[in-house]
Amino acid sequence: MKRNCNPEETAELTENRMVRAYSQEHTYKHPWERVTAASWRKFADPENKRALSHILEVDTLSHKLEPSSGKLYTTRAITIHAPGPWFLRKIVGQDMCHCVESTMVDAQSRSMRLATRNISLQKFIEVEEKIRYDPHPDNPNGWTICRQETSIRIKPLSALASMAEKIEQKCAEKFQHNSAKGREVMERICKYLEAESRGMSV
Numbered sequence: 001m002k003r004n005c006n007p008e009e010t011a012e013l014t015e016n017r018m019v020r021a022y023s024q025e026h027t028y029k030h031p032w033e034r035v036t037a038a039s040w041r042k043f044a045d046p047e048n049k050r051a052l053s054h055i056l057e058v059d060t061l062s063h064k065l066e067p068s069s070g071k072l073y074t075t076r077a078i079t080i081h082a083p084g085p086w087f088l089r090k091i092v093g094q095d096m097c098h099c100v101e102s103t104m105v106d107a108q109s110r111s112m113r114l115a116t117r118n119i120s121l122q123k124f125i126e127v128e129e130k131i132r133y134d135p136h137p138d139n140p141n142g143w144t145i146c147r148q149e150t151s152i153r154i155k156p157l158s159a160l161a162s163m164a165e166k167i168e169q170k171c172a173e174k175f176q177h178n179s180a181k182g183r184e185v186m187e188r189i190c191k192y193l194e195a196e197s198r199g200m201s202v
Contacts, residue, residue: 020168021151022176026183028144030190032135034197035144036105036112038189039133043078048185054081054178056096072105082121097121110135125171126153146183150175 028035042048043058057079064073078099098120105112112133118126129150136143152171 019151019153020172024148026146032110032144034190034193035133038186041189042185051181051185070108074103076101124155
């Protein structure tokens, strides 16, 4: 059962510019523990580099386990190809974009939350992505629901003002395409982990 892989998109006026926002839901027919394990392995597996070709580098900046709550906090630096169409990269004069991803995992409540935002190119574009993995309400022990929210805002510079809405749309399409590739990778890792666990149980 998959739900709402086609994004729900909204736009609102903020500081004289439109912010394009969309949300997606996807159901993994795998338990929460397997899906979150796949999330950690998504960037590390060399087999996924072709599918996730927009990801150039991933480095862990901090890794902290809170003893009192058992919550795990991780911060990673992610370098990607600059978002948006080729003409946006031409305008900003940069092919790469640096992002920071903050992750919180609560094993007790079985919740994983990720928030990613760009820290470079901010005078041209601001992108924020939030993802959370929770047990699916219809099958909490067997399925996992992934909810993703993304907002894209092009800054109102004179060089971009006349085409800002078009750039935001192109950026949204690119992020949706990359999200679909990410889900394919996650599904593949989950199936691998499932087969691995069955092999160990035999």
